[in-house]
Amino acid sequence: MSERTAHRTVVDTDDTAIEEDLLVEDVSIDGMCGVY
Amino acid sequence: MKLVDHFEQGLDAPICLTWELTYACNLACEHCLSSSGRRDPRELSTAEAKAVIDELQRMQVFYVNIGGGEPTVRQDFWELLDYAIAHQVGVKFSTNGVRITPERARQLAATDYVDVQISIDGATAEVNDAVRGPGSFAMAYRAMENLAEAGFENFKISVVMTRHNVGQLDEFKAIADKFGAQLRITRLRPSGRGADVWNDLHPTTDQQLQIYDWLIANGEQVLTGDSFFHLNALGSTPLAGLNLCGAGRVVCLIDPVGDVYACPFAIHDQFLGGNIRDAGGFETVWRTSELFTSLRQPQSGGACTSCSAFDACKGGCMAAKFFTGLPLDGPDPECVKGNAESALALVGSGGALPQPDKDHSRTGRTRPVVLGMPTLAVGAPDRACDTSPLAGLR
């Protein structure tokens, strides 16, 4: 199964209000900086 | 509080981490972030490595990225791999392909909770081998063939973007598609031997835009390790990822001798949290070290906070700034707004740049000329058992 790339993070200032309402957020296991 | 704020303040355990198992390597890539080549005589024993895995299990670190050097040259690599998986620590290991025989590939394909990442830096031998050495492309390609033939689905192909391979992005994608693998492109940092070739290899301003545009167009299936958030200011669509520096907050590095650094691109005393051999092991370093505690405080964006792009790029990469001699509370050396140019010019006329703590290169590094000192001569290759701290250096 391919790893989905991240949904936009809560950092996005345009959609902050909407994003914060979500109770679940998916992120790619590859989506963290500083990892091989 | 937003999720990203929680991450910036650090968690009780990393989300995932990089574990370099050995400094030994069969290759001598020009840009190696860990300056690998020779094994360090102080490397963790099999028992010590297993104790680390036990700790990671207890801390519920779900997943480690194992690298090096070349991790598969450790005699106990396969044993440690099995041990991790049996203790609820998933593994992705990064390799140049040297030990991925058809048989190993079949074993891996039959193993749950393990992922394999093959490193190449060119879509052709010509481009790749210029950085990674003669024959390295063929070796990696053979490993990919073996994995695909064995039915290993969705292994990773990881590429560091350089001035010479940006034009091959589509070809990289094609190779991944051909093998049913997933492409991963990451940012070159001036870390390890990368510092020596940074001026020649890092993408140009135009190429950065190329990379950004290509990711926007192809990003759905391509991984980046969140390494391009410094490019976010190029457009209104942020690239996928947490878009923050996870060093010491949600990720870190455990190096072959048990040193815990904030991240694999920051192998320097300044970013050293402690050692797993100290009392309290890895968990104590992660939770209580001075360095990590300070990284989890609000960071000063300094000169960058007044920039309209700051929210998108967060001032870029700490390691990139450090090893190019820039202040950490200022722009990234590749700031897309060009804000680092004057600062870099100042550095150029000043003293020596910070050097990585450790250099396990098998031959002398070619350092840029500094203050009239001669470039390091290439010496005779050292034996792996040579423990002299001056081995390979002058």
Added chain:
Amino acid sequence: MACAVSTEAAPFDPARPYALAGSVSLRPEQFGALVYDFSTRRLSFLKSPLLVSVVRELAQQPDVTAALAAAGVPGAEHDRYLRALAGLAETGTIGPRAEEEQS
């Protein structure tokens, strides 16, 4: 966890019993929890400690609705939480529990 969790994608039904899937590891955090599925390698953040309580209640309760009540989710929030749980069911993070749950 000894109870059997189906991995088939059946439509989410709050009147049925559910549980965290066997391949999933949940790690509580201040903000809620990290959730990692070892089979799909999918990483999720549960962004509310209350949601985490609900998820952890699932295995002990006869159905999802009871889990919401047991965790103390206010009535006005039920729909929101059910939507979140339906999403978790869709990704296989939680799954229907076998009706005959034995220890």
